[in-house]
Amino acid sequence: MLTNSRQKARRILIADDDPVIRHMVTRFVEMEGCQAVVAHDGGAAYRLLQSDANFCGAIFDMVMPHIEGIDLMRFMRTEKRLMRIPVMMITSEKDLKLLANSFAAGVTIFLPKPFTTEQFQSTFRLLLNQQTEQPCH
Amino acid sequence: MSLTHTELAAVDLAVLASYEDAQIEGEPDFVVELIDLYLDEVPRLFDSLHTAIQNNDSTTAKRAAHSLRGSSGNLGVLQIAAIADEFEHLENQCGTSATQLLQSLENEFRRVKEILGAERQKRSR
Numbered sequence: 001m002l003t004n005s006r007q008k009a010r011r012i013l014i015a016d017d018d019p020v021i022r023h024m025v026t027r028f029v030e031m032e033g034c035q036a037v038v039a040h041d042g043g044a045a046y047r048l049l050q051s052d053a054n055f056c057g058a059i060f061d062m063v064m065p066h067i068e069g070i071d072l073m074r075f076m077r078t079e080k081r082l083m084r085i086p087v088m089m090i091t092s093e094k095d096l097k098l099l100a101n102s103f104a105a106g107v108t109i110f111l112p113k114p115f116t117t118e119q120f121q122s123t124f125r126l127l128l129n130q131q132t133e134q135p136c137h
Numbered sequence: 138m139s140l141t142h143t144e145l146a147a148v149d150l151a152v153l154a155s156y157e158d159a160q161i162e163g164e165p166d167f168v169v170e171l172i173d174l175y176l177d178e179v180p181r182l183f184d185s186l187h188t189a190i191q192n193n194d195s196t197t198a199k200r201a202a203h204s205l206r207g208s209s210g211n212l213g214v215l216q217i218a219a220i221a222d223e224f225e226h227l228e229n230q231c232g233t234s235a236t237q238l239l240q241s242l243e244n245e246f247r248r249v250k251e252i253l254g255a256e257r258q259k260r261s262r
Contacts, residue, residue, distance in 0.1 A: 017204070019174045019178055020171055020174045020178060020208040020211065021208055021211060023170060023171065023174055024156070024159075024171065024211065027159045031159060061207075063204070065200065092203065092206055092207045113210055113211055114210035114211040114213075116155060
């Protein structure tokens with residue numbers, strides 16, 4: 001059991017329209033000592049990223065209504081202030097071509113669904129290791 | 138195409154129990170929270186599937202099945218995840234097979250609700 005004394009230094013953007021996965025990912029991110037900034041879909045994440053680039057990482061669901069994870073990804077890779085943010089894409093997609101396209105669009109790492117707590121933790125730690133030298137909070 | 142997945146357990150409770158590690162002292166039971174979110178979300182997805190089939194909207198139907206597969210799989214709700222997977226990969230998500238699979242999903246969900254409800258009650262004591 002964890003205690004409730006979470007360090008909230010590193011901000012992580014989470015975008016997922018599924019309330020179950022969103023709640024799970026938010027908790028796992030907080031367990032890693034990070035602050036979760038939560039968007040309920042791709043559109044909300046997009047609006048947030050217009051004015052806030054201060055993230056150490058982002059976690060997107062690949063399939064979301066309105067704006068999908070890969071569209072967010074493409075947007076981030078064209079914006080200088082967002083380029084440095086490593087992105088984890090959560091997906092239950094089995095289509096290899098789609099996965100290849102996502103890597104081409106700039107996804108840092110994939111986490112396939114279903115995932116365990118341990119699988120999330122190890123993937124998330126790899127994601128944070130991809131941070132650039134630029135500070136983030 | 139198989140409409141039943143009898144080889145799978147309805148719910149793998151060991152998967153749910155694995156999330157106990159994410160419990161924070163003094164906060165509501167995390168597993169119960171996940172169960173409640175799931176039991177709220179699935180009927181919404183079923184509504185979306187019904188409407189999509191009526192409107193011959195394969196994109197929305199496929200998306201709803203995809204979402205159902207994802208959350209069910211992560212909570213260990215194995216049968217629903219398997220049927221949703223079959224639905225998602227149908228050639229036509231608005232045809233007769235889709236309607237039959239949606240019926241299978243709703244039947245299975247009645248069973249899942251009982252199992253998760255009992256689990257919820259056990260954890261809320």
